[in-house]
Amino acid sequence: MKTVLNIKSSLFQQQSQSSQLSATLAQQLLGEQDQLVTRDLATEPVPHLTAERFTAFLTPAADRTPEQQAVVAYSDALIDELRAADVIVLGLPMYNFGVPSTLKAYFDHxxxxxxxxxxxxxxxxxxxxxxxxxxxxxxxxxYQGTPADTQTSYVRLFLNFIGITDVEFVYAEGLALGEAHKTQALEKANAAILELAA
Ligand SMILES: Cc1cc2nc3c(=O)[nH]c(=O)nc-3n(C[C@H](O)[C@H](O)[C@H](O)COP(=O)(O)O)c2cc1C
Incomplete structure:
Protein backbone atom coordinates (compact mmCIF):
# COMPACT_ATOMS: atom_id res chain seq x y z
CA MET A 1 0.00 0.00 0.00
CA LYS A 2 1.38 3.40 -0.97
CA THR A 3 0.32 6.98 -0.40
CA VAL A 4 0.14 9.39 -3.31
CA LEU A 5 0.20 13.11 -2.44
CA ASN A 6 -1.21 15.41 -5.12
CA ILE A 7 -0.03 18.99 -4.55
CA LYS A 8 -1.87 21.57 -6.64
CA SER A 9 -0.42 25.07 -6.93
CA SER A 10 -2.63 26.68 -9.58
CA LEU A 11 -4.73 29.75 -8.81
CA PHE A 12 -7.63 27.97 -10.45
CA GLN A 13 -9.77 24.95 -9.68
CA GLN A 14 -11.57 23.01 -12.44
CA GLN A 15 -10.08 25.12 -15.25
CA SER A 16 -6.50 24.57 -14.10
CA GLN A 17 -4.41 22.67 -16.62
CA SER A 18 -1.71 21.67 -14.13
CA SER A 19 -4.27 20.54 -11.56
CA GLN A 20 -6.11 18.46 -14.14
CA LEU A 21 -2.94 16.83 -15.41
CA SER A 22 -1.58 16.17 -11.93
CA ALA A 23 -4.90 14.76 -10.70
CA THR A 24 -5.04 12.47 -13.75
CA LEU A 25 -1.59 11.07 -13.08
CA ALA A 26 -2.23 10.75 -9.32
CA GLN A 27 -5.43 8.77 -10.04
CA GLN A 28 -3.69 6.52 -12.53
CA LEU A 29 -0.88 5.73 -10.10
CA LEU A 30 -3.33 4.55 -7.46
CA GLY A 31 -3.67 0.86 -6.83
CA GLU A 32 -6.71 -0.57 -5.03
CA GLN A 33 -5.09 -0.41 -1.60
CA ASP A 34 -3.43 2.96 -2.12
CA GLN A 35 -4.33 6.24 -0.53
CA LEU A 36 -4.69 9.60 -2.28
CA VAL A 37 -4.07 12.80 -0.33
CA THR A 38 -4.66 16.16 -2.02
CA ARG A 39 -3.13 19.46 -0.94
CA ASP A 40 -4.53 22.46 -2.78
CA LEU A 41 -2.40 25.52 -2.14
CA ALA A 42 -5.06 27.87 -3.59
CA THR A 43 -7.94 26.80 -1.38
CA GLU A 44 -5.71 26.43 1.69
CA PRO A 45 -2.81 28.83 1.14
CA VAL A 46 0.27 28.53 3.30
CA PRO A 47 1.13 31.91 4.85
CA HIS A 48 4.23 33.79 3.78
CA LEU A 49 7.23 33.11 5.94
CA THR A 50 7.80 36.00 8.36
CA ALA A 51 10.54 36.74 10.91
CA GLU A 52 8.12 35.63 13.65
CA ARG A 53 7.35 32.33 11.94
CA PHE A 54 11.00 31.59 11.12
CA THR A 55 12.05 32.46 14.69
CA ALA A 56 9.47 29.94 15.93
CA PHE A 57 11.20 27.24 13.85
CA LEU A 58 14.55 28.12 15.45
CA THR A 59 13.31 28.31 19.03
CA PRO A 60 13.94 25.13 21.08
CA ALA A 61 10.67 23.26 21.77
CA ALA A 62 10.80 23.87 25.53
CA ASP A 63 11.12 27.64 25.07
CA ARG A 64 8.33 28.21 22.53
CA THR A 65 5.39 30.47 23.31
CA PRO A 66 1.91 29.08 22.53
CA GLU A 67 1.91 31.13 19.29
CA GLN A 68 5.28 29.68 18.29
CA GLN A 69 4.06 26.18 19.13
CA ALA A 70 1.12 26.69 16.77
CA VAL A 71 3.41 27.88 13.96
CA VAL A 72 5.71 24.87 14.39
CA ALA A 73 2.77 22.46 14.66
CA TYR A 74 1.43 23.81 11.33
CA SER A 75 4.80 23.31 9.62
CA ASP A 76 5.18 19.88 11.25
CA ALA A 77 1.80 18.81 9.85
CA LEU A 78 2.83 19.81 6.30
CA ILE A 79 6.08 17.90 6.73
CA ASP A 80 4.35 14.83 8.19
CA GLU A 81 2.07 14.77 5.14
CA LEU A 82 5.09 14.95 2.84
CA ARG A 83 6.98 12.31 4.84
CA ALA A 84 4.01 9.93 4.70
CA ALA A 85 3.85 10.16 0.90
CA ASP A 86 5.61 7.54 -1.23
CA VAL A 87 4.81 9.37 -4.46
CA ILE A 88 4.21 13.11 -4.88
CA VAL A 89 2.48 14.50 -7.95
CA LEU A 90 2.95 18.27 -8.22
CA GLY A 91 0.89 20.49 -10.49
CA LEU A 92 3.19 23.39 -11.43
CA PRO A 93 1.94 26.32 -13.51
CA MET A 94 4.36 29.02 -14.59
CA TYR A 95 3.31 32.43 -13.27
CA ASN A 96 5.37 35.47 -14.23
CA PHE A 97 8.42 33.36 -15.06
CA GLY A 98 8.49 31.52 -11.77
CA VAL A 99 6.68 29.09 -9.51
CA PRO A 100 3.39 30.18 -7.94
CA SER A 101 4.04 32.19 -4.77
CA THR A 102 1.80 29.73 -2.91
CA LEU A 103 4.27 26.95 -3.72
CA LYS A 104 7.20 29.10 -2.56
CA ALA A 105 5.39 29.72 0.74
CA TYR A 106 4.82 25.96 1.04
CA PHE A 107 8.50 25.24 0.35
CA ASP A 108 9.44 27.85 2.99
CA HIS A 109 7.38 25.90 5.55
CA TYR A 143 10.67 27.38 -22.23
CA GLN A 144 11.75 23.77 -21.79
CA GLY A 145 15.51 23.40 -22.23
CA THR A 146 16.14 27.16 -22.38
CA PRO A 147 17.70 29.43 -19.72
CA ALA A 148 14.24 30.99 -19.24
CA ASP A 149 13.03 27.74 -17.67
CA THR A 150 14.06 28.63 -14.13
CA GLN A 151 11.27 26.46 -12.68
CA THR A 152 12.79 23.09 -13.55
CA SER A 153 16.18 23.75 -11.95
CA TYR A 154 14.68 25.52 -8.95
CA VAL A 155 12.12 22.82 -8.11
CA ARG A 156 14.67 20.06 -8.66
CA LEU A 157 17.24 21.89 -6.49
CA PHE A 158 14.77 22.44 -3.68
CA LEU A 159 13.51 18.86 -3.66
CA ASN A 160 17.07 17.52 -3.79
CA PHE A 161 17.95 19.73 -0.83
CA ILE A 162 15.33 18.03 1.35
CA GLY A 163 16.38 14.59 0.12
CA ILE A 164 14.04 13.97 -2.82
CA THR A 165 16.26 13.13 -5.76
CA ASP A 166 13.94 11.07 -8.00
CA VAL A 167 12.13 13.87 -9.82
CA GLU A 168 10.51 13.56 -13.25
CA PHE A 169 8.94 16.40 -15.25
CA VAL A 170 6.10 16.28 -17.77
CA TYR A 171 5.56 19.51 -19.68
CA ALA A 172 2.51 21.01 -21.36
CA GLU A 173 3.87 24.14 -23.02
CA GLY A 174 2.63 26.72 -25.46
CA LEU A 175 -0.86 26.63 -23.96
CA ALA A 176 -1.40 30.29 -24.86
CA LEU A 177 -0.22 29.89 -28.46
CA GLY A 178 -3.58 29.03 -29.99
CA GLU A 179 -6.08 26.18 -29.81
CA ALA A 180 -4.23 23.80 -32.12
CA HIS A 181 -1.00 24.19 -30.21
CA LYS A 182 -2.78 23.84 -26.87
CA THR A 183 -4.63 20.67 -27.92
CA GLN A 184 -1.42 19.12 -29.20
CA ALA A 185 0.52 20.01 -26.02
CA LEU A 186 -2.18 18.56 -23.76
CA GLU A 187 -2.40 15.40 -25.88
CA LYS A 188 1.36 14.97 -25.61
CA ALA A 189 1.28 15.48 -21.83
CA ASN A 190 -1.61 13.03 -21.42
CA ALA A 191 0.25 10.45 -23.51
CA ALA A 192 3.30 10.90 -21.25
CA ILE A 193 1.07 10.44 -18.21
CA LEU A 194 -0.31 7.18 -19.62
CA GLU A 195 3.22 5.93 -20.14
CA LEU A 196 4.31 6.89 -16.63
CA ALA A 197 1.31 5.13 -15.11
CA ALA A 198 1.65 1.98 -17.26
C1 LIG B 1 -0.88 35.24 -13.38
C2 LIG B 1 -0.38 34.44 -14.54
C3 LIG B 1 0.94 34.59 -14.94
C4 LIG B 1 1.41 33.83 -16.01
N1 LIG B 1 2.73 33.97 -16.37
C5 LIG B 1 3.22 33.19 -17.37
C6 LIG B 1 4.60 33.24 -17.73
O1 LIG B 1 5.39 33.96 -17.15
N2 LIG B 1 5.01 32.46 -18.75
C7 LIG B 1 4.17 31.61 -19.40
O2 LIG B 1 4.62 30.90 -20.29
N3 LIG B 1 2.87 31.53 -19.07
C8 LIG B 1 2.38 32.29 -18.08
N4 LIG B 1 1.05 32.19 -17.74
C9 LIG B 1 0.21 31.18 -18.41
C10 LIG B 1 0.14 29.92 -17.56
O3 LIG B 1 1.42 29.38 -17.31
C11 LIG B 1 -0.69 28.86 -18.25
O4 LIG B 1 -2.00 29.39 -18.43
C12 LIG B 1 -0.79 27.57 -17.46
O5 LIG B 1 -1.69 26.71 -18.07
C13 LIG B 1 -1.26 27.83 -16.07
O6 LIG B 1 -1.49 26.60 -15.40
P1 LIG B 1 -2.87 26.42 -14.62
O7 LIG B 1 -3.94 26.36 -15.66
O8 LIG B 1 -2.70 25.12 -13.90
O9 LIG B 1 -3.03 27.57 -13.66
C14 LIG B 1 0.55 32.94 -16.68
C15 LIG B 1 -0.78 32.81 -16.26
C16 LIG B 1 -1.24 33.55 -15.20
C17 LIG B 1 -2.66 33.36 -14.74
Missing part, protein backbone atom coordinates in the same frame (compact mmCIF):
# COMPACT_ATOMS: atom_id res chain seq x y z
CA UNK A 110 8.77 22.45 4.77
CA UNK A 111 12.47 23.43 4.63
CA UNK A 112 13.33 22.94 8.30
CA UNK A 113 16.87 22.46 9.63
CA UNK A 114 17.06 19.30 11.70
CA UNK A 115 13.70 18.10 10.36
CA UNK A 116 13.84 17.89 6.55
CA UNK A 117 17.54 18.67 6.10
CA UNK A 118 20.62 18.95 8.25
CA UNK A 119 23.99 20.56 7.90
CA UNK A 120 26.90 18.14 8.09
CA UNK A 121 30.67 18.50 7.67
CA UNK A 122 30.14 17.44 4.02
CA UNK A 123 27.42 20.03 3.44
CA UNK A 124 23.63 19.92 3.68
CA UNK A 125 21.95 16.51 3.76
CA UNK A 126 18.28 15.98 2.85
CA UNK A 127 16.25 13.85 5.24
CA UNK A 128 13.12 13.08 3.18
CA UNK A 129 14.58 10.23 1.18
CA UNK A 130 13.02 7.36 -0.77
CA UNK A 131 10.31 9.32 -2.58
CA UNK A 132 9.34 9.77 -6.19
CA UNK A 133 8.09 13.11 -7.49
CA UNK A 134 6.31 13.78 -10.77
CA UNK A 135 5.96 17.42 -11.78
CA UNK A 136 3.27 18.41 -14.28
CA UNK A 137 4.53 21.76 -15.57
CA UNK A 138 2.15 23.94 -17.59
CA UNK A 139 3.11 27.13 -19.39
CA UNK A 140 1.60 29.62 -21.77
CA UNK A 141 4.86 29.83 -23.74
CA UNK A 142 7.71 27.48 -24.61
Missing amino acids: VARAGVTFQYTAEGPKGLLTGKKVYVLATRGGN
Whole structure:
Protein backbone atom coordinates (compact mmCIF):
# COMPACT_ATOMS: atom_id res chain seq x y z
CA MET A 1 0.00 0.00 0.00
CA LYS A 2 1.38 3.40 -0.97
CA THR A 3 0.32 6.98 -0.40
CA VAL A 4 0.14 9.39 -3.31
CA LEU A 5 0.20 13.11 -2.44
CA ASN A 6 -1.21 15.41 -5.12
CA ILE A 7 -0.03 18.99 -4.55
CA LYS A 8 -1.87 21.57 -6.64
CA SER A 9 -0.42 25.07 -6.93
CA SER A 10 -2.63 26.68 -9.58
CA LEU A 11 -4.73 29.75 -8.81
CA PHE A 12 -7.63 27.97 -10.45
CA GLN A 13 -9.77 24.95 -9.68
CA GLN A 14 -11.57 23.01 -12.44
CA GLN A 15 -10.08 25.12 -15.25
CA SER A 16 -6.50 24.57 -14.10
CA GLN A 17 -4.41 22.67 -16.62
CA SER A 18 -1.71 21.67 -14.13
CA SER A 19 -4.27 20.54 -11.56
CA GLN A 20 -6.11 18.46 -14.14
CA LEU A 21 -2.94 16.83 -15.41
CA SER A 22 -1.58 16.17 -11.93
CA ALA A 23 -4.90 14.76 -10.70
CA THR A 24 -5.04 12.47 -13.75
CA LEU A 25 -1.59 11.07 -13.08
CA ALA A 26 -2.23 10.75 -9.32
CA GLN A 27 -5.43 8.77 -10.04
CA GLN A 28 -3.69 6.52 -12.53
CA LEU A 29 -0.88 5.73 -10.10
CA LEU A 30 -3.33 4.55 -7.46
CA GLY A 31 -3.67 0.86 -6.83
CA GLU A 32 -6.71 -0.57 -5.03
CA GLN A 33 -5.09 -0.41 -1.60
CA ASP A 34 -3.43 2.96 -2.12
CA GLN A 35 -4.33 6.24 -0.53
CA LEU A 36 -4.69 9.60 -2.28
CA VAL A 37 -4.07 12.80 -0.33
CA THR A 38 -4.66 16.16 -2.02
CA ARG A 39 -3.13 19.46 -0.94
CA ASP A 40 -4.53 22.46 -2.78
CA LEU A 41 -2.40 25.52 -2.14
CA ALA A 42 -5.06 27.87 -3.59
CA THR A 43 -7.94 26.80 -1.38
CA GLU A 44 -5.71 26.43 1.69
CA PRO A 45 -2.81 28.83 1.14
CA VAL A 46 0.27 28.53 3.30
CA PRO A 47 1.13 31.91 4.85
CA HIS A 48 4.23 33.79 3.78
CA LEU A 49 7.23 33.11 5.94
CA THR A 50 7.80 36.00 8.36
CA ALA A 51 10.54 36.74 10.91
CA GLU A 52 8.12 35.63 13.65
CA ARG A 53 7.35 32.33 11.94
CA PHE A 54 11.00 31.59 11.12
CA THR A 55 12.05 32.46 14.69
CA ALA A 56 9.47 29.94 15.93
CA PHE A 57 11.20 27.24 13.85
CA LEU A 58 14.55 28.12 15.45
CA THR A 59 13.31 28.31 19.03
CA PRO A 60 13.94 25.13 21.08
CA ALA A 61 10.67 23.26 21.77
CA ALA A 62 10.80 23.87 25.53
CA ASP A 63 11.12 27.64 25.07
CA ARG A 64 8.33 28.21 22.53
CA THR A 65 5.39 30.47 23.31
CA PRO A 66 1.91 29.08 22.53
CA GLU A 67 1.91 31.13 19.29
CA GLN A 68 5.28 29.68 18.29
CA GLN A 69 4.06 26.18 19.13
CA ALA A 70 1.12 26.69 16.77
CA VAL A 71 3.41 27.88 13.96
CA VAL A 72 5.71 24.87 14.39
CA ALA A 73 2.77 22.46 14.66
CA TYR A 74 1.43 23.81 11.33
CA SER A 75 4.80 23.31 9.62
CA ASP A 76 5.18 19.88 11.25
CA ALA A 77 1.80 18.81 9.85
CA LEU A 78 2.83 19.81 6.30
CA ILE A 79 6.08 17.90 6.73
CA ASP A 80 4.35 14.83 8.19
CA GLU A 81 2.07 14.77 5.14
CA LEU A 82 5.09 14.95 2.84
CA ARG A 83 6.98 12.31 4.84
CA ALA A 84 4.01 9.93 4.70
CA ALA A 85 3.85 10.16 0.90
CA ASP A 86 5.61 7.54 -1.23
CA VAL A 87 4.81 9.37 -4.46
CA ILE A 88 4.21 13.11 -4.88
CA VAL A 89 2.48 14.50 -7.95
CA LEU A 90 2.95 18.27 -8.22
CA GLY A 91 0.89 20.49 -10.49
CA LEU A 92 3.19 23.39 -11.43
CA PRO A 93 1.94 26.32 -13.51
CA MET A 94 4.36 29.02 -14.59
CA TYR A 95 3.31 32.43 -13.27
CA ASN A 96 5.37 35.47 -14.23
CA PHE A 97 8.42 33.36 -15.06
CA GLY A 98 8.49 31.52 -11.77
CA VAL A 99 6.68 29.09 -9.51
CA PRO A 100 3.39 30.18 -7.94
CA SER A 101 4.04 32.19 -4.77
CA THR A 102 1.80 29.73 -2.91
CA LEU A 103 4.27 26.95 -3.72
CA LYS A 104 7.20 29.10 -2.56
CA ALA A 105 5.39 29.72 0.74
CA TYR A 106 4.82 25.96 1.04
CA PHE A 107 8.50 25.24 0.35
CA ASP A 108 9.44 27.85 2.99
CA HIS A 109 7.38 25.90 5.55
CA VAL A 110 8.77 22.45 4.77
CA ALA A 111 12.47 23.43 4.63
CA ARG A 112 13.33 22.94 8.30
CA ALA A 113 16.87 22.46 9.63
CA GLY A 114 17.06 19.30 11.70
CA VAL A 115 13.70 18.10 10.36
CA THR A 116 13.84 17.89 6.55
CA PHE A 117 17.54 18.67 6.10
CA GLN A 118 20.62 18.95 8.25
CA TYR A 119 23.99 20.56 7.90
CA THR A 120 26.90 18.14 8.09
CA ALA A 121 30.67 18.50 7.67
CA GLU A 122 30.14 17.44 4.02
CA GLY A 123 27.42 20.03 3.44
CA PRO A 124 23.63 19.92 3.68
CA LYS A 125 21.95 16.51 3.76
CA GLY A 126 18.28 15.98 2.85
CA LEU A 127 16.25 13.85 5.24
CA LEU A 128 13.12 13.08 3.18
CA THR A 129 14.58 10.23 1.18
CA GLY A 130 13.02 7.36 -0.77
CA LYS A 131 10.31 9.32 -2.58
CA LYS A 132 9.34 9.77 -6.19
CA VAL A 133 8.09 13.11 -7.49
CA TYR A 134 6.31 13.78 -10.77
CA VAL A 135 5.96 17.42 -11.78
CA LEU A 136 3.27 18.41 -14.28
CA ALA A 137 4.53 21.76 -15.57
CA THR A 138 2.15 23.94 -17.59
CA ARG A 139 3.11 27.13 -19.39
CA GLY A 140 1.60 29.62 -21.77
CA GLY A 141 4.86 29.83 -23.74
CA ASN A 142 7.71 27.48 -24.61
CA TYR A 143 10.67 27.38 -22.23
CA GLN A 144 11.75 23.77 -21.79
CA GLY A 145 15.51 23.40 -22.23
CA THR A 146 16.14 27.16 -22.38
CA PRO A 147 17.70 29.43 -19.72
CA ALA A 148 14.24 30.99 -19.24
CA ASP A 149 13.03 27.74 -17.67
CA THR A 150 14.06 28.63 -14.13
CA GLN A 151 11.27 26.46 -12.68
CA THR A 152 12.79 23.09 -13.55
CA SER A 153 16.18 23.75 -11.95
CA TYR A 154 14.68 25.52 -8.95
CA VAL A 155 12.12 22.82 -8.11
CA ARG A 156 14.67 20.06 -8.66
CA LEU A 157 17.24 21.89 -6.49
CA PHE A 158 14.77 22.44 -3.68
CA LEU A 159 13.51 18.86 -3.66
CA ASN A 160 17.07 17.52 -3.79
CA PHE A 161 17.95 19.73 -0.83
CA ILE A 162 15.33 18.03 1.35
CA GLY A 163 16.38 14.59 0.12
CA ILE A 164 14.04 13.97 -2.82
CA THR A 165 16.26 13.13 -5.76
CA ASP A 166 13.94 11.07 -8.00
CA VAL A 167 12.13 13.87 -9.82
CA GLU A 168 10.51 13.56 -13.25
CA PHE A 169 8.94 16.40 -15.25
CA VAL A 170 6.10 16.28 -17.77
CA TYR A 171 5.56 19.51 -19.68
CA ALA A 172 2.51 21.01 -21.36
CA GLU A 173 3.87 24.14 -23.02
CA GLY A 174 2.63 26.72 -25.46
CA LEU A 175 -0.86 26.63 -23.96
CA ALA A 176 -1.40 30.29 -24.86
CA LEU A 177 -0.22 29.89 -28.46
CA GLY A 178 -3.58 29.03 -29.99
CA GLU A 179 -6.08 26.18 -29.81
CA ALA A 180 -4.23 23.80 -32.12
CA HIS A 181 -1.00 24.19 -30.21
CA LYS A 182 -2.78 23.84 -26.87
CA THR A 183 -4.63 20.67 -27.92
CA GLN A 184 -1.42 19.12 -29.20
CA ALA A 185 0.52 20.01 -26.02
CA LEU A 186 -2.18 18.56 -23.76
CA GLU A 187 -2.40 15.40 -25.88
CA LYS A 188 1.36 14.97 -25.61
CA ALA A 189 1.28 15.48 -21.83
CA ASN A 190 -1.61 13.03 -21.42
CA ALA A 191 0.25 10.45 -23.51
CA ALA A 192 3.30 10.90 -21.25
CA ILE A 193 1.07 10.44 -18.21
CA LEU A 194 -0.31 7.18 -19.62
CA GLU A 195 3.22 5.93 -20.14
CA LEU A 196 4.31 6.89 -16.63
CA ALA A 197 1.31 5.13 -15.11
CA ALA A 198 1.65 1.98 -17.26
C1 LIG B 1 -0.88 35.24 -13.38
C2 LIG B 1 -0.38 34.44 -14.54
C3 LIG B 1 0.94 34.59 -14.94
C4 LIG B 1 1.41 33.83 -16.01
N1 LIG B 1 2.73 33.97 -16.37
C5 LIG B 1 3.22 33.19 -17.37
C6 LIG B 1 4.60 33.24 -17.73
O1 LIG B 1 5.39 33.96 -17.15
N2 LIG B 1 5.01 32.46 -18.75
C7 LIG B 1 4.17 31.61 -19.40
O2 LIG B 1 4.62 30.90 -20.29
N3 LIG B 1 2.87 31.53 -19.07
C8 LIG B 1 2.38 32.29 -18.08
N4 LIG B 1 1.05 32.19 -17.74
C9 LIG B 1 0.21 31.18 -18.41
C10 LIG B 1 0.14 29.92 -17.56
O3 LIG B 1 1.42 29.38 -17.31
C11 LIG B 1 -0.69 28.86 -18.25
O4 LIG B 1 -2.00 29.39 -18.43
C12 LIG B 1 -0.79 27.57 -17.46
O5 LIG B 1 -1.69 26.71 -18.07
C13 LIG B 1 -1.26 27.83 -16.07
O6 LIG B 1 -1.49 26.60 -15.40
P1 LIG B 1 -2.87 26.42 -14.62
O7 LIG B 1 -3.94 26.36 -15.66
O8 LIG B 1 -2.70 25.12 -13.90
O9 LIG B 1 -3.03 27.57 -13.66
C14 LIG B 1 0.55 32.94 -16.68
C15 LIG B 1 -0.78 32.81 -16.26
C16 LIG B 1 -1.24 33.55 -15.20
C17 LIG B 1 -2.66 33.36 -14.74
